[in-house]
Amino acid sequence: MQVVRITPRGYCYGVVDAMTMVRRAAQDPAMPRPIHVLGLIVHNRHAVAELDKWGVVHLDGQDRLSLLDQVASGTVIFTAHGVSPEVKERARARGLNVLDATCPDVTRTHDLIHQLVDEGKSIIYIGKKGHPEPEGAMGEAPPGRVQLVETEADLADLSLPADRPVAIVTQTTLSRWDTAALIERLRERYPQAEVHNEICMATQLRQEAAVNQADQCDLVIVVGDQRSNNSNRLVQVVQEVAHRPAYLVGTVEDIDPRWLAGKRTVGVTAGSSTPSQLTRQVIDFLESYMPDQIPVA
Ligand code: SF4
Numbered sequence: 349m350q351v352v353r354i355t356p357r358g359y360c361y362g363v364v365d366a367m368t369m370v371r372r373a374a375q376d377p378a379m380p381r382p383i384h385v386l387g388l389i390v391h392n393r394h395a396v397a398e399l400d401k402w403g404v405v406h407l408d409g410q411d412r413l414s415l416l417d418q419v420a421s422g423t424v425i426f427t428a429h430g431v432s433p434e435v436k437e438r439a440r441a442r443g444l445n446v447l448d449a450t451c452p453d454v455t456r457t458h459d460l461i462h463q464l465v466d467e468g469k470s471i472i473y474i475g476k477k478g479h480p481e482p483e484g485a486m487g488e489a490p491p492g493r494v495q496l497v498e499t500e501a502d503l504a505d506l507s508l509p510a511d512r513p514v515a516i517v518t519q520t521t522l523s524r525w526d527t528a529a530l531i532e533r534l535r536e537r538y539p540q541a542e543v544h545n546e547i548c549m550a551t552q553l554r555q556e557a558a559v560n561q562a563d564q565c566d567l568v569i570v571v572g573d574q575r576s577n578n579s580n581r582l583v584q585v586v587q588e589v590a591h592r593p594a595y596l597v598g599t600v601e602d603i604d605p606r607w608l609a610g611k612r613t614v615g616v617t618a619g620s621s622t623p624s625q626l627t628r629q630v631i632d633f634l635e636s637y638m639p640d641q642i643p644v645a
Pocket of ligand 1: 360362428451452453454521548549550551578620
């Protein structure tokens with residue numbers, strides 16, 4: 349099987365920095381224990397399991413404030429997705445040792461939301477419901493000032509005061525193709541709205557590479573966790589923009605041989621939270637696969 353190694357792929361700088369912070373904390377004897385991570389440091393269960401071996405406790409759940417209530421002492425680490433100011437204040441007020449692994453790109457969006465609030469604007473945040481990044485970003489504004497929109501169906505529930513200017517902000521790990529239609533609908537409704545595309549460079553480059561290089565492939569396999577938003581977006585852009593079949597696999601074991609029937613060239617990419625050894629195993633498997641031995645379905 350011919351394999352196209354789609355580049356760039358895999359870990360982004362925000363994830364690398366966050367994982368390094370957790371590993372260093374775990375290796376530092378002076379770090380107050382126990383060491384908790386508020387949420388999953390990255391949305392990949394293999395990466396999390398590696399860090400758990402160092403004695404780090406990952407608290408999994410959607411609401412960061414509730415997770416924080418489970419921490420009685422020691423160190424708490426905020427993930428690359430960022431947390432709201434309320435979470436930061438409560439952690440400090442409780443005397444916990446705090447390490448903040450928020451990605452600089454997420455911090456930039458938080459600063460932007462602050463600025464837009466100061467300018468008196470209502471904010472529509474395009475993001476994924478239940479994902480930690482919107483939770484942290486929306487917490488930067490007073491209650492009700494930011495409204496979350498994930499799909500066009502959510503537009504029916506939008507209610508913004510008529511006397512405030514409107515700003516539209518996007519989550520960092522969406523796709524520009526995905527958000528374009530939604531932004532267009534919003535601008536029909538709020539023609540004066542200013543748009544801030546906050547999709548990060550790492551996400552954009554991986555998506556553009558997947559779309560461009562999918563041209564040479566019969567199908568594309570994306571290595572990433574089911575919960576990883578950017579991995580799911582990679583599958584989506586290959587299917588919807590490049591019009592090629594695409595499948596998400598957590599590990600090499602998830603590859604269904606039926607996908608490969610009659611195929612000669614497979615593209616491989618990976619979400620920005622996917623450990624590179626998982627991607628390497630997928631590439632090794634595909635490179636040694638003999639397409640002629642597979643019956644055409
Ligand atoms: S995907 Fe983008 S925003 Fe998220 S951690 Fe990586 S670089 Fe930062």
